Amino acid sequence: MRWSQLIGESHGYILRSFKRNLDVNDSLNPASLNEILKSLQRESGVLRGEDLSGHSFRVGAALDLLERGVSLERIMLRGGWKSDSSAMRYLRSWNNYESMIINDH
DSSP states (O other), X not given: OOHHHHHTOSSSOSSOOBOTTOOBOSOOOHHHHHHHHHXXXXXXXXXXXXXXXXXXXXXXXXXXXXXXXXXXXXXXXXXXOSSHHHHHHHHHHHHHHHHHHHHHO
């Protein structure tokens, strides 16, 4: 059975919590998501210095959009940033990290 059929919707949050009786809630608590990601990371043996978190995906999505040439305004809308300075801080840190890697090789 497809997830969209199970939850009875074709849109909305992908990750959701559910009750003991298997009733599905509208969303998943961000703290729960972080715990799930950390657990999966430990179980997989993929340890990269920092634990994964929901925030990791938010920043990663912004970087993917940037690399595809999406405007800063649209990146801010998708990531929920209210100021361009916040969004730029994340994007700049990636640019600095990428420069370090290129210069090391």
